Amino acid sequence: MSQEGVGIDLETSLGYLLKEASSALRTAMEEVLRPLGMSVTHYSCLELLAQRPGLSNSELARGAFVTRQTMNVLLQALERDGYVTRPAEAPVGKVLPTRLTPSGRRSLEKASAAVRSVEARMLSGLTGAEQAAAFGALKSMIRSLRGDDGGTRVVP
Amino acid sequence: MSQEGVGIDLETSLGYLLKEASSALRTAMEEVLRPLGMSVTHYSCLELLAQRPGLSNSELARGAFVTRQTMNVLLQALERDGYVTRPAEAPVGKVLPTRLTPSGRRSLEKASAAVRSVEARMLSGLTGAEQAAAFGALKSMIRSLRGDDGGTRVVP
DNA sequence: GAAGCTATGTCAGAATCCTGACATGAGTCA
DNA sequence: TGACTCATGTCAGGATTCTGACATAGCTTC
Numbered sequence: 001m002s003q004e005g006v007g008i009d010l011e012t013s014l015g016y017l018l019k020e021a022s023s024a025l026r027t028a029m030e031e032v033l034r035p036l037g038m039s040v041t042h043y044s045c046l047e048l049l050a051q052r053p054g055l056s057n058s059e060l061a062r063g064a065f066v067t068r069q070t071m072n073v074l075l076q077a078l079e080r081d082g083y084v085t086r087p088a089e090a091p092v093g094k095v096l097p098t099r100l101t102p103s104g105r106r107s108l109e110k111a112s113a114a115v116r117s118v119e120a121r122m123l124s125g126l127t128g129a130e131q132a133a134a135f136g137a138l139k140s141m142i143r144s145l146r147g148d149d150g151g152t153r154v155v156p
Numbered sequence: 157m158s159q160e161g162v163g164i165d166l167e168t169s170l171g172y173l174l175k176e177a178s179s180a181l182r183t184a185m186e187e188v189l190r191p192l193g194m195s196v197t198h199y200s201c202l203e204l205l206a207q208r209p210g211l212s213n214s215e216l217a218r219g220a221f222v223t224r225q226t227m228n229v230l231l232q233a234l235e236r237d238g239y240v241t242r243p244a245e246a247p248v249g250k251v252l253p254t255r256l257t258p259s260g261r262r263s264l265e266k267a268s269a270a271v272r273s274v275e276a277r278m279l280s281g282l283t284g285a286e287q288a289a290a291f292g293a294l295k296s297m298i299r300s301l302r303g304d305d306g307g308t309r310v311v312p
Numbered sequence: 313g314a315a316g317c318t319a320t321g322t323c324a325g326a327a328t329c330c331t332g333a334c335a336t337g338a339g340t341c342a
Numbered sequence: 343t344g345a346c347t348c349a350t351g352t353c354a355g356g357a358t359t360c361t362g363a364c365a366t367a368g369c370t371t372c
Contacts, residue, residue: 008272010207010219014287015181015275017294022178023221024301025171039328051166058350063166065179070329072352093337094350116164118301119171125296130289131170134297137290138173140281145180145274195358214320226359228322249367250320317370327360333353340347 018141025122032114038107041066043115045074046100046108049084054097083107174297181278188270194263197222199271201230202256202264205240210253239263 010016029040044064048055055063061071075098078084083104086096100108123131166172185196200220204211211219217227231254234240239260242252256264279287 008203008268008275010203012291013275014279014291014294015271017291017298018174018178018181019221021294021298021301022174024298025174028301041329047164047166056350057352065175067330068351069331069353073329095337096351112164115171119164119169122297122301123170125300126293130293130296133286133289134293135168135170135173137282137286137293138170138177140286141278141290142173142177142180144281145177145184145278197358212320213322223360224321225323225361229359251367252321313372315370315372318368320367321365323362323364325360325362328358330355330357332355335350335352337350338348340345342343342345 014141025118028118028122029115032118033111036107036111036114038111041070041074042078043108043111045071045078046083046104047112047115049098049100050105050108050112053099056095056097058095060098078104170297181274184274184278185271188274189267192263192267192270194267197226197230198234199264199267201227201234202239202260203268203271205254205256206261206264206268209255212251212253214251216254234260 008016026040029043033040033043041064045060048060048063052059052063057072057075058068060075061068064071075084075086079086082101084098085101086098091097126134164172182196185199189196189199197220201216204216204219208215208219213228213231214224216231217224220227231240231242235242238257240254241257242254247253282290
């Protein structure tokens, strides 16, 4: 069957499959994070800070694939609840380096374990070689879509 | 370096890479669709209808990864602008089968060509074998995340 | 036939996220 | 030094999407 020349064949489109996989992953993450009272963006922010302490608001936003404004309101809430800290004044420029508090680190631990189990389930049907191949393919797709090979990356 | 046992290593996480690739694809699609006055969901709806005429509102929502309510407001706008048609009364049950109008089909043609070029660019650095491997890996991930192998699929 | 379950279309309200805009600080170049 | 460009943090408004809820239709089971 396929298509008669017009349109994109959704059954064989890697783009559609990419969206489908990403959607399924997000749904699965939401399911395990909801009992912890945490959203995906919420978790992403904490995980980023655990690996790169001192990240700025804008860098966190890029790393979590949201805008600066969205990350800003999230950070204000996290700061109010005592999960992260930001200096009152910027040590240099306008950048406010953010750090996890012990409370934030504790909160992240449970969430991270939950997300790790989701990722393990996602990869359960793949061999190590297949995972490596998928990794390389995704890297290539991102590079091609972005146009340039360089660019600012929060997670290189 | 990597991680000291805690958390997910974002540099090697396939989940993070999946989100990154999906985000890059969405951004690229938005860029080419904006000049046509079309959003990604807008385009997805039209493309789905071109391949599966008579799809219902709920089925379109599942295929475009949004809720029924979101697709409903979109369909009302598309119907008002003459891109799709729905019968005033359901021929059977409550399901209203939706179809593209000639105007909608014309509108889709340009958008589809633009999206096709984005997908081609995305895959430009991959061989056919690599694309096939990525396809299989993504299929496996989706199957594992969903838990069951069956389930209702709009695009099988 | 009646009861129960699921799925659909739709409405209303709320939460989320983004676009636009502004002032400020750092780096670059003449 | 001064002008220019770029990035950052932040505020306000608006657009988009989701959650919750309702009535209804079909299917299954008794």
